[in-house]
Amino acid sequence: xxxxxxxxxxxxxxxxxxxxxxxxxxxxxxxxxxxxxxxxxxxxxxxxxxxxxxxxxxxxxxxxxxxxxxxxxxxxxxxxxxxxxxxxxxxxxxxxxxxxxxxxxxxxxxxxxxxxxxxxxxxxxxxxxxxxxxxxxxxxxxxxxxxxxxxxxxxxxxxxxxxxxxxxxxxxxxxxxxxxxxxxxxxxxxxxxxxxxxxxxxxxxxxxxxxxxxxxxxxxxxxxxxxxxxxxxxxxxxxxxxxxxxxxxxxxxxxxxxxxxxxxxxxxxxxxxxxxxxxxxxxxxxxxxxxxxxxxxxxxxxxxxxxxxxxxxxxxxxxxxxxxxxxxxxxxxxxxxxxxxxxxxxxxxxxxxxxxxxxxxxxxxxxxxxxxxxx
Amino acid sequence: xxxxxxxxxxxxxxxxxxxxxxxxxxxxxxxxxxxxxxxxxxxxxxxxxxxxxxxxxxxxxxxxxxxxxxxxxxxxxxxxxxxxxxxxxxxxxxxxxxxxxxxxxxxxxxxxxxxxxxxxxxxxxxxxxxxxxxxxxxxxxxxxxxxxxxxxxxxxxxxxxxxxxxxxxxxxxxxxxxxxxxxxxxxxxxxxxxxxxxxxxxxxxxxxxxxxxxxxxxxxxxxxxxxxxxxxxxxxxxxxxxxxxxxxxxxxxxxxxxxxxxxxxxxxxxxxxxxxxxxxxxxxxxxxxxxxxxxxxxxxxxxxxxxxxxxxxxxxxxxxxxxxxxxxxxxxxxxxxxxxxxxxxxxxxxxxxxxxxxxxxxxxxxxxxxxxxxxxxxxxxxxxxxxxxxxxxxxxxxxxxxxxxxxxxxxxxxxxxxxxxxxxxxxxxxxxxxxxxxxxxxxxxxxxxxxxxxxxxxxxxxxxxxxxxxxxxxxxxxxxxxxxxxxxxxxxxxxxxxxxxxxxxxxxxxx
Numbered sequence: 001x002x003x004x005x006x007x008x009x010x011x012x013x014x015x016x017x018x019x020x021x022x023x024x025x026x027x028x029x030x031x032x033x034x035x036x037x038x039x040x041x042x043x044x045x046x047x048x049x050x051x052x053x054x055x056x057x058x059x060x061x062x063x064x065x066x067x068x069x070x071x072x073x074x075x076x077x078x079x080x081x082x083x084x085x086x087x088x089x090x091x092x093x094x095x096x097x098x099x100x101x102x103x104x105x106x107x108x109x110x111x112x113x114x115x116x117x118x119x120x121x122x123x124x125x126x127x128x129x130x131x132x133x134x135x136x137x138x139x140x141x142x143x144x145x146x147x148x149x150x151x152x153x154x155x156x157x158x159x160x161x162x163x164x165x166x167x168x169x170x171x172x173x174x175x176x177x178x179x180x181x182x183x184x185x186x187x188x189x190x191x192x193x194x195x196x197x198x199x200x201x202x203x204x205x206x207x208x209x210x211x212x213x214x215x216x217x218x219x220x221x222x223x224x225x226x227x228x229x230x231x232x233x234x235x236x237x238x239x240x241x242x243x244x245x246x247x248x249x250x251x252x253x254x255x256x257x258x259x260x261x262x263x264x265x266x267x268x269x270x271x272x273x274x275x276x277x278x279x280x281x282x283x284x285x286x287x288x289x290x291x292x293x294x295x296x297x298x299x300x301x302x303x304x305x306x307x308x309x310x311x312x313x314x315x316x317x318x319x320x321x322x323x324x325x326x327x328x329x330x331x332x333x334x335x336x337x338x339x340x341x342x343x344x345x346x347x348x349x350x351x352x353x354x355x356x357x358x359x360x361x362x363x364x365x366x367x368x369x370x371x372x373x374x375x
Numbered sequence: 376x377x378x379x380x381x382x383x384x385x386x387x388x389x390x391x392x393x394x395x396x397x398x399x400x401x402x403x404x405x406x407x408x409x410x411x412x413x414x415x416x417x418x419x420x421x422x423x424x425x426x427x428x429x430x431x432x433x434x435x436x437x438x439x440x441x442x443x444x445x446x447x448x449x450x451x452x453x454x455x456x457x458x459x460x461x462x463x464x465x466x467x468x469x470x471x472x473x474x475x476x477x478x479x480x481x482x483x484x485x486x487x488x489x490x491x492x493x494x495x496x497x498x499x500x501x502x503x504x505x506x507x508x509x510x511x512x513x514x515x516x517x518x519x520x521x522x523x524x525x526x527x528x529x530x531x532x533x534x535x536x537x538x539x540x541x542x543x544x545x546x547x548x549x550x551x552x553x554x555x556x557x558x559x560x561x562x563x564x565x566x567x568x569x570x571x572x573x574x575x576x577x578x579x580x581x582x583x584x585x586x587x588x589x590x591x592x593x594x595x596x597x598x599x600x601x602x603x604x605x606x607x608x609x610x611x612x613x614x615x616x617x618x619x620x621x622x623x624x625x626x627x628x629x630x631x632x633x634x635x636x637x638x639x640x641x642x643x644x645x646x647x648x649x650x651x652x653x654x655x656x657x658x659x660x661x662x663x664x665x666x667x668x669x670x671x672x673x674x675x676x677x678x679x680x681x682x683x684x685x686x687x688x689x690x691x692x693x694x695x696x697x698x699x700x701x702x703x704x705x706x707x708x709x710x711x712x713x714x715x716x717x718x719x720x721x722x723x724x725x726x727x728x729x730x731x732x733x734x735x736x737x738x739x740x741x742x743x744x745x746x747x748x749x750x751x752x753x754x755x756x757x758x759x760x761x762x763x764x765x766x767x768x769x770x771x772x773x774x775x776x777x778x779x780x781x782x783x784x785x786x787x788x789x790x791x792x793x794x795x796x797x798x799x800x801x802x803x804x805x806x807x808x809x810x811x812x813x814x815x816x817x818x819x820x821x822x823x824x825x826x827x828x829x830x831x832x833x834x835x836x837x838x839x840x841x842x843x844x845x846x847x848x849x850x851x852x853x854x855x856x857x858x859x860x861x862x863x864x865x866x867x868x869x870x871x872x873x874x875x876x877x878x879x880x881x882x883x884x885x886x
Contacts, residue, residue, distance in 0.1 A: 183757075190758040245753045246745040253742055256731035263689055263728050264743045264797065265714035323733055 012316065012332040019336060023343035030346055033220035039342045040218065041156050044227035045289045047334035049305055050312035051238045052282030054330045055275050057313050058242070058251040060258065060322025061110070061117040063276070064306050065124030069283040071302030072132040073099045074291030078141040081152060088143075088150035092288060099284035100277050102128075107276030111269040125306070133299055142296040155230070155292040159223035168224065169215035172232070173208040180204055227289050234282060239327040241278075251275060255322025307362055312337045314365040337361070376441055378403040378568050379424070379457070379537055384435035386419055386428060393419040395592040396435070401537065406559060406569045408579040408600075411589035411612055412788070412816035417572050420589070421539055424570070425459040426452035456536035460526045460543065466514045473497035473510035476529045500528050504558060520551030527558065531567070538562065539570045544578060545814050548674055556582055574816060576605045588612055613818045621849025622821070623668070624828050625868060636702055637662035638836040639686075639718065639805045644696030646685050654694055656682055656860045663805065663836040668827065670851030671840045673880050677857040679840045680723055683807045687713050687720040701804055714743055717804035721794050721811060723840075725787075729794040732783030736775055739782045739793050740764045744800040767796040772822060788819030795826065806830055807838040812846065824850060844873050856880045 023030040049066060056063045073095045080091035106124055110117045144153035160168065180200055187194050194200075218224045242248035250271045253261040262268050286305070291297050316333025318325030340361060344354050381399040385392065394416045401407050409417050422428045423437065426446030436443050439455050446452045452459075466475050473493050474481070482492040497510035506524055514522065523543055530538055540559075544552045559569055559582060573579055579586060580600060587597045588611040595611050640662040647654045656678050663669045671679050684690035686698065688708030698705045700716055713719070722728040730739050741748055741760050748763060750756040764778050771792045775785055782793055791811065798806060808827070812820045827837055827850065841847045847854055848871050856863040856879035864879030 186758050187761075190762055192758060192761055244755050244757070246749065246755060247753070249738070249742065249745060249755070252734060252738070253731050256734055257727075259728050260731055261742075263687070263710050263720065263722060265711040265801075266742070267711050323731065 012329065012336065016332065016336050016339065019339050019343065023339070023346065027343075027346050030343060033217060035342070035346060036217050037159075037221040037225060039338060040214070041225050041227050041289075041293060042342055043335055043338040044225065044231040045156075045286055045293060046305070046308050046312060046338050047231045047331060048234050048282055048289065049286040049309040050316075050330050050334045050337075051234050051327065052279040052286075053306075053309040054313050054316075054318055054325060054327070055238065055242065055251055056117075056279055057310070057318050057320060058255045058322055058325055059272060059275055060255040061272065061275075062310070062320070063106075063117065063121045063124075063279055065106070065121040065128055066279065066283050066286075066309060067302045067304055067306040068125050068128035068132060069099065069102070069280075069302070070287040070290055070305050071297070071299075072128045072135065073284045073287035074301055075132050075136045075141065075287075075297040077152060077288060078143050078291055078297035079135055081143060081150065082141050082145055085145065088152035092152060092284075095287070096281070096284045099280040099287070101280075103276045103280030103283065104273055107273035110276070111272045132302075136297050136299070138299060140296045140298045143292050152288060153292055153295075154226065155289050156225065156227045157292070158226040159218070159221075160226070160229075162219045162223055165215050165219055165224035168229070169211050172211050176204060176207055227293075230285060230289065234285065235327055235331060242327060247271065247274065252323055255319070255324070257323075304358070307358070308337055308341070311358075311362045311365050314369050315361075318369075320366065320369055333365075377401060377438075378440065380438045380441075381420070381423070382436040382438065384420070384423060384433060384437070386416075386423060386433040392592055394423070394433070397589070397592070397594045399587055399594060400597070401568050401570060403536075403568055404563055404566045405584040406563055406571055406582055408571045408573065408583035408586045409589060410573075410576070410579060410586055410608055412818050415589040415612070415816075416592040417589055418541065419592075421459060421541060421570070421572070424452065424457055424537075424539060425449060426457075427459075453533060453535075456534060457539065458530035458533060458535040458537070459539040459541065460523070460530065461541045464522050464526060466522055466525065468515040469513060471511050471513055472501070472508055472517070472525055475514055475525060476500065476510075476532060478529070500532055504528055518551070520547045520554065523547065523551075523555060524558065527562075531562070535567065537568050537570065539572075541572045542574070542814060543571075544573060544575060552578065574814065576608060579608075580605060590614055609817055612816070620817075620821070621846065622824055622828065623850045624832070625852060635664055637664045637699075638701055639663050639838075640699040641686070642697045642699075644685075644698065645694045646681070646691040646696075647694055648691055650692045652692075654860070655691070656685070659696070659862055661855055661862070661865070663838060665804075665834045665836055666831045668831055668837045668839055668850055668852045670847045670854040671838065671857060672842070672844065672847045672854055672876055673857035673863070676859075677880065678860040679857055680809055682857070683720055683809050683838070683840060687718065687807065689720075714801050714803075717802070718807070719743070719798040719801055719803040719805070720807040721791075721798045721809065723809040723813065725790050725794045729797075730782045730790060732781070734782060735779045736768065736773065736782050736785070736793055737761065737764045737778030740767055740778070740796045740800060743797050744802075747800075763800065767800055771796050771826070788815035791815050791819070791823070795823070799830075803835065805836045805838070807840070809840045810842065811839070812841070812843075820846075844876060848873070848876070 020031070029035050049070065053063060053066065076098055077091045077095040080086040080094060081088050106120050109115055110120050144150050184194050184200065215224055242251060250261065250266045253264065253266060254268055254271060258268060287302070290305070291301055294301055312333035313325065313330050314320060314333070315336055316325065316329030316331070318330060340357065344357060377400040379401040381397055383396040383398060384394050385396055386394040397416065397420060399420065409420065411417050419428070423433055426449045429447050430445035437446070438444065444455060446455070467478070476497050477493055482489045482496065494510045501508055501510060504524060506521070508517065508521060514525070517525065527538065543555060547555065556578065563569065571579065571583060583600050585597055585599055586603065586608060588595045588608060590612060598608065642660050644656060644659040645654045646656040659682065661669065671682070673679050681690055685693070686708065688710050698708070700718055705716065726732065731742070741764055745755060748756055748760040750759070761778065768778055773792045773796070774789050782790060785793065795811065811823050815823070827839070830837055839847070839850060852868050854866045854871055854876065856876055858880055864875070866875065
């Protein structure tokens, strides 16, 4: 029993290592600073979207519309900047508002009209795709006018200078330390059981080593990408929401047993609309980053990203029927998914084979979910 | 020679020994009752017999006709002639009775299903049991008692020699129970052996030939029914004597009784399932005062659960009537508002409506009262939450390794305590308990009754819904019997007799 649990906990890191080892032996550039930095940017994009999807899946719902939504929201901001000459900040705020509005509307339709989320968001997938192509008029819309950089265009091309990167890394280390220590102290003050000092220290050391290694690798190339900070911020916020707020508890409760959640006095409808609004936020963030990464909004931006996000969640141990999953798992899942896609691109695998590989990974992940879900 | 026997069966789960060297014999053609408190190991024993816990996951031997058997799964057990009927039916609601009876082994003609033959045979089987059900009726149109019998019909058609029934009467009406018992006696006369698990000892004594008592995973004793008594069996189950089954301390009337206003007052309440449908609850008026237990009784379908769910804000459409909660009018109820205003409901079906089974006990306990555990605007104070939970965890004496234990892994009685704890943690003024002791054992029942006494002692009002007349009469200060959605009669303590209550439940006001 113990060993099985250990195996489950180690499965993701091991799978990640195996994937990296495979690609590294095929193409040494895979682990080079340039490719790793690129991988980190792609990981930031997939990871941010997956974190939004994670909260949706926790409640037992699903959102198939996010891929088209990513294109649409990125497209709206790009058109405002390029065609209408808006400042990037204003364009992004408007696009943000549009995303939150659209996702609130979908959430409201799902809970008030009792239409399954699968259908509403499948409709959303098509509608957003159509709107997207209308907005950009089936053309390519750059995210910046002329050569002038703006906040939008630098999202995935701005790197923190080495020292700032190191300072941020150390700051994160210190923050993790303070949080872990503070929670231990509080628990001890209340006479509650705590994990052993050695284990806490080992976890903290592992986490800080990972953060530092990340900073050092990034510094080898150009520095810590701005997009990684977006992901880190999102992950921190989602972690706090799911672990430390009533809202997060309610997500798990609704996914675990919706009827019991209603009878426990949880405003289930409000929570569900809220979780779709948050999905809107991550869609907007991802939309900006992925459009900026492409340099321009084109008709293919965001294609199939909903499936990558779902796969990342499921690989990371999120249950499709709701009620189970962790932020750390989702981060690992996104990393595995990104490594696979990045590695295949690096090896110049044909698009046909890439589609098939993505499909196989998604299917395997869901199969695993079904296997583990059966108790 | 025993038909089926267990020799020193031991089954361990992480952290618990569920069965500890249990011995058990079943003779051909006998009805053998298994009695024991929740968590005594009854369900585990059955799961071993049924092949749900396959050979190799336990120690000890299982013998059929004195031959050791190694069941790898349910199929092997069925082949050996053992069929288990649990509380959760293994029937498919959308399929017909006949299709369910022949599920997986439909009569065929070539590669096609022979529907005529299937319906003909199903009709014959149903007729054997004296069941007036059409073989073509979908299962969902059947009542609980009929579903139970369809399961038995299906088992008997598979040439079952050992029928295992786990709490078969928990959801049946008295009449359905007597039909079921008659069928079991008839099957016994035909040579089928039966293992019967029930918390209702009067049923056990009406039916069983022998009684085996389990306690804390051990087989304590096997008694001949005609040489023992109910108190004796209870004593064996709990390992001590229980002096008083219903320790109600009646509410003491105070001097200016009429000046005390009621906590919950309902006037002329008429409710339908949804708008536009005919009402299911008609013109109900009643009230509860602080420190009082108001009992609600009635037959299945009288509308007791619906009434509670409606008052709580989770069911139905109010056509007319007025509800006053703590002297404030209360319209547009919802569970969230009810809880905020001091009205809670502990539901009957705890697995379905009560608990998030895969989450820990602590998660479930605080689920309704999280706003009281927050710090800053929206942050859960996990230490405070733990301390609050622990208070209820300990005072309710929930038997689990700790708050971190998964709620789904607890026994029925302990799950019930978690549901109660969740309700009580909201600090309610009015507590509605819908069948709070259904399916839980004598010891746990007593603890629930003590808890109810404590609640009323603190000045809260309790509404107790129960199908068991002794419980209702033992615990209530006042009893209202519902009959088909109407009040059939209201009785003060001292006035109730089983005859009067039953007459009222059937809509015949007692003379």
